[in-house]
Amino acid sequence: MTRRTIFLSGGVVLAALFLGGAMLYRSATSRAAGPQANLALLDRPHAPSVGPADAPVTIVEFLDPACETCAVFYPMVKNLMAQHPGQIRLVLRWAPFHPGSQQVVALLEAARRQDKFWPALETLLERQPYWAINHTADAERAWQQLGSLGLDVEKVRADMASAEVGQLISQDIADAGALNVTQTPEYFVNGRGLPSFGFEQLQQLVDDALRQARRR
CATH class of the missing domain: 1.20.5 (Single alpha-helices involved in coiled-coils or other helix-helix interfaces)
Incomplete structure (x- = not known):
């Protein structure tokens, strides 16, 4: 040889x-995906969601509207859902870590009470540089970005200050702490966290969950 x-x-x-x-x-x-998280802490009845309730895959995202990475990942997650129509449900939970973000979350929850949540969220994420400056959220500037949605201003103010919205945000913050969520965006797929952060890791976990669902 x-x-x-x-x-x-x-x-x-x-x-x-x-x-x-x-x-x-x-x-x-x-x-090596994270251990099964407490589903009761992940998917609360009050959490906004999109996608079929019986979808085989549920993505829970802890999101801060002032988080730059959240704004980058959101359209990527939407595209992932579009690639698997009817197979993925997205649940959003709040983790307002940036200064001022809690008021912006309250604004989004107020918009939700006028059936404008998703347009409001997508507008704020797309126009994030106009209201989130130097990692600090400005709720007044955020509100200015939503002028085209036709929100009832007085109702928005009342809902932002309501005990219901305050308790909802407090619950999300408490659940984030219990689940050791320390940064955003944080994703869980069918109750399991990512092995490491990245969109490819999220996509892989979703693909694995879809394969498991097909075997049943």
């Missing part, structure tokens, strides 16, 4: 080992 033959044979072996290792790594990464 020549050196060239030995080298090529060795290369084939190394390639096989590499591919096998990559497959094992990918499998291990998939299995």
Whole structure:
């Protein structure tokens, strides 16, 4: 056997080992998804959601409207849902970590009470640089971005200051703490956290959950 033959044979072996290792790594990464979280803490009845209630995959996202990464990931998550129509439900929970974000969350909850939640959320995420400056949210500037939605201003003010909205936000903050959510966006897929942060990791966990659902 020549050196060239030995080298090529060795290369084939190394390639096989590499591919096998990559497959094992990918499998291990998939299995390394976070432990099952307390579903009662994840999916509260008050949480806004989109997608079929009986969808085989539920993504719970803890979101801060002033979080730049949340604004980047939101359309990517929507696109992921569009790729699997009727198969994914998205549940949003609040984790207003940025200064001033809690007031913006209250504004969004007030818009929700006028059936304008999703347009309001998407507008604020798209126009985030106009109202979230130097990692600080300005609720008045955020409100200015929603002028085209035709919100009842007096009702918005009343709902923002209501005990119901305050309790809802407090519950989300408490649940985020109990689930060790320390940054946003934080995702759980069918109750399991990502093995590490990234959109590919989210997509992989969703794909795994969809495959499991098909086997049932």
